Amino acid sequence: MPLIRIFVTGFFLCAVLLLSLFVAFTWEVFSLKPKKGITDAVVVLAGGKGRIEEGIRLYRDGGGEALYLIGVDPSVRKRDLVKEQPGEQIILEKQSTTTLENAIYARDLLVKREVHSLQLITSRYHMPRAELIFRNLLPKDIALYPHPVDSRNFKEEWWRYGGSFRLLLSEFYKYYLYKIFFLFASGELRSVPLPVE
Numbered sequence: 001m002p003l004i005r006i007f008v009t010g011f012f013l014c015a016v017l018l019l020s021l022f023v024a025f026t027w028e029v030f031s032l033k034p035k036k037g038i039t040d041a042v043v044v045l046a047g048g049k050g051r052i053e054e055g056i057r058l059y060r061d062g063g064g065e066a067l068y069l070i071g072v073d074p075s076v077r078k079r080d081l082v083k084e085q086p087g088e089q090i091i092l093e094k095q096s097t098t099t100l101e102n103a104i105y106a107r108d109l110l111v112k113r114e115v116h117s118l119q120l121i122t123s124r125y126h127m128p129r130a131e132l133i134f135r136n137l138l139p140k141d142i143a144l145y146p147h148p149v150d151s152r153n154f155k156e157e158w159w160r161y162g163g164s165f166r167l168l169l170s171e172f173y174k175y176y177l178y179k180i181f182f183l184f185a186s187g188e189l190r191s192v193p194l195p196v197e
Contacts, residue, residue: 033148043068050149069092070102124151131144136182
């Protein structure tokens with residue numbers, strides 16, 4: 001009997017802990033606000049609706065000296081996304097396909113161009129994980145300012161919409177997997193060189 005009681009108590013405590021973490025994660029997702037300011041770069045993680053458009057708008061409004069579109073489909077050409085004006089610095093990165101790869105390839109570009117500050121644009125639900133990965137892979141002297149984009153498929157009243165709930169739960173799971181990974185990962189991840197092509 002005591003063994004069953006210990007098991008039930010342990011299960012209950014784990015459930016309470018997971019629920020608390022999920023509530024804290026949800027609060028973080030919805031309390032994120034863009035910080036206004038001029039940075040060296042506007043970095044957009046392509047893949048979600050509205051991200052590229054918001055990045056172009058922010059860049060053209062003077063939010064950054066260069067615009068980096070990361071994880072763009074290889075078949076997409078620059079002129080498909082933007083009509084460049086003279087003097088504009090718009091860089092497309094087409095090799096990365098995951099958030100981790102986004103951060104690795106973006107780091108390479110940003111370090112080469114001596115970027116010291118950036119505004120990171122991605123969907124609101126994706127921002128905690130993206131920010132976590134970027135902060136762990138970018139050199140410590142690069143300042144990062146999150147700039148979340150709201151998506152139509154992600155509702156603020158997430159508990160009333162199955163799609164929004166599943167999206168939030170999926171991001172919660174991935175966020176904590178990466179959190180655990182970075183707890184045990186080597187600090188050398190910030191400086192791992194990319195393979196020579």
